[in-house]
Every structure is written in C-alpha cells, then in structure tokens.
Amino acid sequence: MISVNPTNGKTIKTYIEDTEKQVNAKIERTHTAWIKWKETRFSVRAEFLRNTSAVLLKRKAELATLMAKEMGKPIASGIAEIEKCAAVCDYYAANGANFLKDEIIATEASKSYVCFQPLGVVLAVMPWNFPFWQLFRFLAPAFMAGNTGVLKHASNVSGCALAIEDVIKEAGFPKDVFNALLINSKMVKDVIAHPFVKAVTLTGSTEAGKQVAQQAGFHLKKTVLELGGSDPYLVLADADLEQAAEICMQSRLINNGQSCIAAKRFILVKEIEKEFTKIFLKKMQSKVTGDPFDQKSDLGPMARIDLRDELHQQVSDNIKAGAKCLLGGKIPEFKGDHAFYTPTVLSGIKKGMPAYQEEIFGPVALLFSAKDEDDAIRIANDSPFGLGAAVFTADATRAEAIAAKKLNAGSCFVNSLVKSDARLPFGGINQSGYGRELSSFGIREFVNIKTVYIQ
Known part of the structure; x- marks a missing residue:
C-alpha cells in the first residue's frame, strides 16, 4: 500500500498490508474490548470523547499537513476538517446519553419501555476525500452508544488511518476499542463475514455500496451507506x-x-x-x-x-x-x-x-x-x-x-449550500444510499432497539 503525494507524484510512504491472521486478531481484540466498553457509564464515554476533541485540536496543524500530503487538501481546509471532528466529539459527549435514554411506553403492562443497547464491533469502510471527518462522524456516536470499531480506510490515506488510531490512544480510550486495518478492498468481504463484526458503515461510491450491502446482507448484518450524489x-x-x-x-x-x-x-x-x-x-x-x-x-x-x-x-x-x-x-x-x-x-x-x-x-x-x-x-x-x-x-x-x-x-x-451538521440527520435516498448519520437518528443506527415488557 503506497501513499503518494498528488501534488508532485512522489511516494510518501509504503505500508505493509495486514495479513489475514493479523486482521482476525485485531477484530478479536476489538470484540474483547467491547465486552468491557459496553458496560461503561455514559459519563465515562463522554469524558473520553472530550479528551479526543482536545487531542484533535492540539494536533490539528499536524493532521492537516498529513491530509495535504496524502490527498491534496489545502491546509486551511484541513484544519477546518479537524475542528469539525473535534466539534462532533463534543456534541455527542454532551447529547449522547439523552439520545439513548430509556423511553417509557404506556401499555397494559405494569412497566414497558424501550432501551438502546450497543451491537458490538462495527466496520467502517471510509473514503479519502474527508479522511478524518468521514470517520469521526461515525465513530463519535458509535463510541457513545457503547460500540467499538475497526476501520478499512482508502489505501492512499493509510497515514491518516494510523493517525486516527493514534489520536484515540492519546485520548486515553481503553486499548483496542478502535483498530485500523491496513487491507485492500478484496479483504473487506472476509471482515464483514467475521462473526464478531456486527454491522458496517460505508461512505463511498454507489458501486462500492452495492458490493458491501450485498456482502452484509448475505450475513444479515446492518448497514448504513452514504454514497454518491449529483x-x-x-x-x-x-x-x-x-x-x-x-x-x-x-x-x-x-x-x-x-x-x-x-x-x-x-x-x-x-x-x-x-x-x-x-x-x-x-x-x-x-x-x-x-x-x-x-x-x-x-x-x-x-x-x-x-x-x-x-x-x-x-x-x-x-x-x-x-x-x-x-x-x-x-x-x-x-x-x-x-x-x-x-x-x-x-x-x-x-x-x-x-x-x-x-x-x-x-x-x-x-x-x-x-x-x-x-x-x-x-x-x-x-x-x-x-x-x-x-x-x-x-x-x-x-x-x-x-x-x-x-x-x-x-x-x-x-439559499444555502448543502452541508453536514452534527445536529441534523445526514444521508441519502435512491442510489445515494440509506440510513442516517449524525443527530439523534445517527446514534440509533447501530444499537439494538429493545422492548422491555413487565407484566
């Protein structure tokens, strides 16, 4: 896997792909981390997200430089992207617990309500165009909901993928709640099939979305797809x-x-x-x-x-x-x-x-x-x-x-350009995909919406 500077065509760095054994080990460790992570209180999860926001802001110049080198984003735009990532972490730290609080439903039972429980390990298949924002707009609500994650990033931004992993570590999250997988597109099918991977989110082309939806559908795993648009x-x-x-x-x-x-x-x-x-x-x-x-x-x-x-x-x-x-x-x-x-x-x-x-x-x-x-x-x-x-x-x-x-x-x-905002649901219809990210709708995509009925 080679990272090439699109400004001059020069190689930045060559990355060694993970073997099948390494990939499976990372998924298993991420699942083991989930077993403990799902039991943490919302207040604890929120604190880690606030830490992540602080780390992102501290390192925004460095991370913007990395984006400029790997995919050509102007420095000012890269800094703005990192600031938006920090903001989405703060948003879910402040609102996630309220979005997922139990909902009492009046029925004939002495007590009945809906609760929201995390699914487990979620695979994120992400593109190169917003290499940090695309991931954090999924990861912040996923973490707050009690899920853990593995990332298959676009091969030309492998440095960004590893930098995200490093940010999570620096923020103090428990070990292995998030792992980057350095794999090619052909290996995604096997990752989706892994029994510890419970759902998939993808941002990318319509054709990539169709392939992932087909593979996930065969294994009856939930997907959220944000695809192409015109x-x-x-x-x-x-x-x-x-x-x-x-x-x-x-x-x-x-x-x-x-x-x-x-x-x-x-x-x-x-x-x-x-x-x-x-x-x-x-x-x-x-x-x-x-x-x-x-x-x-x-x-x-x-x-x-x-x-x-x-x-x-x-x-x-x-x-x-x-x-x-x-x-x-x-x-x-x-x-x-x-x-x-x-x-x-x-x-x-x-x-x-x-x-x-x-x-x-x-x-x-x-x-x-x-x-x-x-x-x-x-x-x-x-x-x-x-x-x-x-x-x-x-x-x-x-x-x-x-x-x-x-x-x-x-x-x-x-009278405004279309944009994503953490407070509003984001996603498409038809060939632009399905499901929603951000807001209260996004955090409920990867949870078990469970009915509890007590006679």
Missing part, C-alpha cells in the same frame, strides 16, 4: 444572483469538488440563465489552483492522478456529446507528476449526455437550462441519486414548499 442547485427567477453564484461556486469547489454533497448540477430558469452564468464564470475563474501548502491556493490537486484522468475523460466525452465548455476543461501545466485540474464549467447539458446521469467528482460544474420552476424541479428529480439539493429564491415560503415537498433528496437547503 446534487442539484435550482436558481429561480427572483433569486439574488450574486449571492446564489457565490454559494454555488463555493459548494462546487469545496475539497476541489471531491465531495458527495458538493453542488454538481446547476439548474437555471431561462429568465436568469445568461446573467447567472456570467457571474458564476467570473467567480469560478477567480479561484487559484496550486500547492495545498501555499496560502494563496484555493484548490489543491485531486487525490490521485487516475481520478483526475477519469474526470478529464468525462469532460471530454460530454463535450463530444454536445456540451459546451465555457471554462477550463484542460489539465494545467505544473511540474512533476501531478493530479491538478482547473475549475471547469460545461453548459447545455441535456438528457442523453453522460453528465445528465453520472456523478462528476471534481471541480466541474454542469449548467442546465429549465423553462420554468416546474421544469427545474423535474430536471432536479430526474436523477438516480438523492443525497442533497438546494433552491435559491427570494420567496421563502415557496422555497420551503419546494425543499420540503418537491425535491427528492435526503437534505434540502434554501
């Missing part, structure tokens, strides 16, 4: 175009466009199409692509060269299919073997073109033209995905009706 942003005739264009640009370019909930499809009603496009192009063009360690850089490289090349091929295929390239569409010239790709805007996206249905994972914006509001909603929903969506309009009442009742997605935002 989030639509609807810009209506009465929207504040300057504000809308700024938010749309920010969402499209977050993490160099490598986010499941980044805005990908911009659906513009005809009245404002030309003016919005003009403003949006200017904002996209103003962003600087460069070394993630340079404070002047707004965007770093993509995580890997092969991913950049796949993105460029998608852009080329759509241009051949009739899309118009208004900006970018080229691999920039930088020294060394790099994974940079400049901000790109394609217009005239129509049904039948690859981009109409595919997820575009990188700094490429797709502009769609809609006849009117109803047509914009139709186009937004004409997608196999359903992760997030946003609508921009000055009419708050109308916007809320569209967001709440007409857009098919797990999260719908009005």
Whole structure:
C-alpha cells in the first residue's frame, strides 16, 4: 500500500498490508474490548470523547499537513476538517446519553419501555476525500452508544488511518476499542463475514455500496451507506444572483469538488440563465489552483492522478456529446507528476449526455437550462441519486414548499449550500444510499432497539 503525494507524484510512504491472521486478531481484540466498553457509564464515554476533541485540536496543524500530503487538501481546509471532528466529539459527549435514554411506553403492562443497547464491533469502510471527518462522524456516536470499531480506510490515506488510531490512544480510550486495518478492498468481504463484526458503515461510491450491502446482507448484518450524489442547485427567477453564484461556486469547489454533497448540477430558469452564468464564470475563474501548502491556493490537486484522468475523460466525452465548455476543461501545466485540474464549467447539458446521469467528482460544474420552476424541479428529480439539493429564491415560503415537498433528496437547503451538521440527520435516498448519520437518528443506527415488557 503506497501513499503518494498528488501534488508532485512522489511516494510518501509504503505500508505493509495486514495479513489475514493479523486482521482476525485485531477484530478479536476489538470484540474483547467491547465486552468491557459496553458496560461503561455514559459519563465515562463522554469524558473520553472530550479528551479526543482536545487531542484533535492540539494536533490539528499536524493532521492537516498529513491530509495535504496524502490527498491534496489545502491546509486551511484541513484544519477546518479537524475542528469539525473535534466539534462532533463534543456534541455527542454532551447529547449522547439523552439520545439513548430509556423511553417509557404506556401499555397494559405494569412497566414497558424501550432501551438502546450497543451491537458490538462495527466496520467502517471510509473514503479519502474527508479522511478524518468521514470517520469521526461515525465513530463519535458509535463510541457513545457503547460500540467499538475497526476501520478499512482508502489505501492512499493509510497515514491518516494510523493517525486516527493514534489520536484515540492519546485520548486515553481503553486499548483496542478502535483498530485500523491496513487491507485492500478484496479483504473487506472476509471482515464483514467475521462473526464478531456486527454491522458496517460505508461512505463511498454507489458501486462500492452495492458490493458491501450485498456482502452484509448475505450475513444479515446492518448497514448504513452514504454514497454518491449529483446534487442539484435550482436558481429561480427572483433569486439574488450574486449571492446564489457565490454559494454555488463555493459548494462546487469545496475539497476541489471531491465531495458527495458538493453542488454538481446547476439548474437555471431561462429568465436568469445568461446573467447567472456570467457571474458564476467570473467567480469560478477567480479561484487559484496550486500547492495545498501555499496560502494563496484555493484548490489543491485531486487525490490521485487516475481520478483526475477519469474526470478529464468525462469532460471530454460530454463535450463530444454536445456540451459546451465555457471554462477550463484542460489539465494545467505544473511540474512533476501531478493530479491538478482547473475549475471547469460545461453548459447545455441535456438528457442523453453522460453528465445528465453520472456523478462528476471534481471541480466541474454542469449548467442546465429549465423553462420554468416546474421544469427545474423535474430536471432536479430526474436523477438516480438523492443525497442533497438546494433552491435559491427570494420567496421563502415557496422555497420551503419546494425543499420540503418537491425535491427528492435526503437534505434540502434554501439559499444555502448543502452541508453536514452534527445536529441534523445526514444521508441519502435512491442510489445515494440509506440510513442516517449524525443527530439523534445517527446514534440509533447501530444499537439494538429493545422492548422491555413487565407484566
């Protein structure tokens, strides 16, 4: 397993994969740790989470540097990611016990209630794009619920995986409540099958989600899947175009466009199409692509060269299919073997073109033209995905009706970019997955919701 710097193509470090024997031993130790961990009081678990928050904040510069090296995230963005991880630990430390308190239910019994008990070892299969946040938004509630965890991280961020393990140790958690598995994707099937692994959470591509769901389903194990997305942003005739264009640009370019909930499809009603496009192009063009360690850089490289090349091929295929390239569409010239790709805007996206249905994972914006509001909603929903969506309009009442009742997605935002927040449930529908993370809903995904009835 090789960690390669996407800024220059140089090898950072080579990691030796765990053997089958080592993997099984780690899972067994994590299960043994769970037997004691599940008996700890909520107050004890909360204290460990607060310790974790403190360690993350203390080490945020170091961890942001590691992300910049392994997957190209600009330093400022990396620090913000670590701060968000610390916040989710504090959130569940403060609220987890209340989320999982017994619920009394009035029945004919002398006493009846619902209690919530941990399942055991949960496998987390995580991607490279937010190598700390994706894991901690699962791990914080999982720990608070009394579960333990093992991690199969993306192979190009193995350093981040081991750093997370080290943070947990430094926070003082009991030994082996969390273990990183340095394995390839082919070994995930065997980990899921292990009798001590009770559930699986995955953030990744739709195809990866299907494979994990199939494997877990065969063994009757619970899964939560946060998969791909092609989030639509609807810009209506009465929207504040300057504000809308700024938010749309920010969402499209977050993490160099490598986010499941980044805005990908911009659906513009005809009245404002030309003016919005003009403003949006200017904002996209103003962003600087460069070394993630340079404070002047707004965007770093993509995580890997092969991913950049796949993105460029998608852009080329759509241009051949009739899309118009208004900006970018080229691999920039930088020294060394790099994974940079400049901000790109394609217009005239129509049904039948690859981009109409595919997820575009990188700094490429797709502009769609809609006849009117109803047509914009139709186009937004004409997608196999359903992760997030946003609508921009000055009419708050109308916007809320569209967001709440007409857009098919797990999260719908009005005059704002789609984002994850520890206080709100997060997840998708259709090909974007199922289950929820964060909030009170997320912490209840990996527990036994048990009925107790006393006559």
